[in-house]
Amino acid sequence: xxxxxxxxxxxxxxPARHQAADSFVDDRDLKILALLQAQGRISNQDLAGAVNxxxxxxxxxxxxxxxxxxxxxxxxxxxxxxxxxVLTVFAEVTxxxxxxxxxARFEAELAAIPEVVAAHQISGAYDYLLEVTVxxxxxWRQLADQLxxxxxxxxxxTTTVKMKTAKPFRGYPI
Amino acid sequence: xxxxxxxxxxxxxxPARHQAADSFVDDRDLKILALLQAQGRISNQDLAGAVNxxxxxxxxxxxxxxxxxxxxxxxxxxxxxxxxxVLTVFAEVTxxxxxxxxxARFEAELAAIPEVVAAHQISGAYDYLLEVTVxxxxxWRQLADQLxxxxxxxxxxTTTVKMKTAKPFRGYPI
DNA sequence: CCTGAAATCCACTATTG
DNA sequence: CAATAGTGGATTTCAGG
Numbered sequence: 001x002x003x004x005x006x007x008x009x010x011x012x013x014x015p016a017r018h019q020a021a022d023s024f025v026d027d028r029d030l031k032i033l034a035l036l037q038a039q040g041r042i043s044n045q046d047l048a049g050a051v052n053x054x055x056x057x058x059x060x061x062x063x064x065x066x067x068x069x070x071x072x073x074x075x076x077x078x079x080x081x082x083x084x085x086v087l088t089v090f091a092e093v094t095x096x097x098x099x100x101x102x103x104a105r106f107e108a109e110l111a112a113i114p115e116v117v118a119a120h121q122i123s124g125a126y127d128y129l130l131e132v133t134v135x136x137x138x139x140w141r142q143l144a145d146q147l148x149x150x151x152x153x154x155x156x157x158t159t160t161v162k163m164k165t166a167k168p169f170r171g172y173p174i
Numbered sequence: 175x176x177x178x179x180x181x182x183x184x185x186x187x188x189p190a191r192h193q194a195a196d197s198f199v200d201d202r203d204l205k206i207l208a209l210l211q212a213q214g215r216i217s218n219q220d221l222a223g224a225v226n227x228x229x230x231x232x233x234x235x236x237x238x239x240x241x242x243x244x245x246x247x248x249x250x251x252x253x254x255x256x257x258x259x260v261l262t263v264f265a266e267v268t269x270x271x272x273x274x275x276x277x278a279r280f281e282a283e284l285a286a287i288p289e290v291v292a293a294h295q296i297s298g299a300y301d302y303l304l305e306v307t308v309x310x311x312x313x314w315r316q317l318a319d320q321l322x323x324x325x326x327x328x329x330x331x332t333t334t335v336k337m338k339t340a341k342p343f344r345g346y347p348i
Numbered sequence: 349c350c351t352g353a354a355a356t357c358c359a360c361t362a363t364t365g
Numbered sequence: 366c367a368a369t370a371g372t373g374g375a376t377t378t379c380a381g382g
Contacts, residue, residue: 033250033257041214041215041248043359053367057368060367069253069256070252070257073213073250074213075212075213076210076248077249079243082242083204083244083348086346090296117345118341122337123337128340133346163297166281166293166294167281167293168292169292172260173307218376218377219375219376228352229377230352235349
């Protein structure tokens with residue numbers, strides 16, 4: 001299990017650098033990022049060819065982008081619905097109090113629940129938008145009750161049921 | 175640009191098979207899927223070792239999972255915020271009429287807008303939940319106006335601004 | 349559906365420009 | 366920073382059970 005290709009430096013909570021970092025990211029890097037985002041398992045040779053570089057130069061750039069945290073990892077896109085029935089719900093969660101500790105405690109709980117596949121803190125009529133995948137609506141009711149009763153300061157949960165995917169996520173415009 | 179590893183059969187709109195397909199997916203396949211979802215660029219050798227198979231047998235299974243559409247593709251996870259300032263908004267969209275053609279037309283439009291990184295048709299107080307990445311709130315206002323004025327039958331858009339990621343999407347529980 | 353060997357291809361490392 | 370060339374190792378194919 002050596003797998004050096006996926007052992008990326010963590011660099012968590014690194015400050016966002018925006019323009020400042022752009023000096024390190026030229027057009028070729030952007031093309032590399034776009035290609036890897038679309039085809040995460042493209043061979044280094046093909047990648048190099050696509051950006052008119054030698055394989056060694058391309059590999060050097062990829063390693064630099066990984067080390068800089070611009071590439072956070074590589075993932076296969078799995079069609080879970082072929083594995084088992086999936087009900088996806090979006091949950092709008094409101095907390096009762098809004099001290100930093102309250103947010104942190106709630107987010108730690110979210111991290112521990114695998115069915116919560118993504119969560120966003122938002123600004124508006126509620127506090128968090130959760131994307132949750134469960135087997136059926138009863139499972140969601142149980143999970144929601146659990147969140148409400150876990151002394152996490154959850155005041156309210158509004159559920160929206162997903163019918164179908166209108167546009168699947170396939171990466172950001174680069 | 176041979177890259178056979180990413181040239182997957184499309185198999186779009188294949189019927190969901192659920193339990194029926196499970197006869198083709200054993201525990202080893204599930205482990206392979208989970209591993210590739212977490213580490214999309216793991217070497218075939220390491221993958222084979224992790225599931226106690228020879229490299230050729232592991233590769234055969236991966237190819238079968240790709241052909242069956244269970245693996246839809248491979249993607250690098252990019253930290254766009256290091257590239258440029260990003261404002262993410264969630265837009266709740268209501269259409270004026272709800273014939274199949276109206277949905278199709280609207281979804282075709284979404285597909286053509288790169289800033290709309292994901293879209294879900296939902297059941298509830300509105301019709302679609304959009305995840306949109308723009309540079310700032312003015313860009314979003316322009317884009318929203320464009321959607322409202324494009325004769326797409328968009329009746330209403332409610333915007334929620336994302337503050338930060340509470341739990342990043344890193345795949346589904348398998 | 350697996351193993352194991354053989355062949356091909358590729359990642360990775362100097363070295364040099 | 367990039368190209369070239371080399372080699373060790375991985376991917377992939379194929380024969381056989």
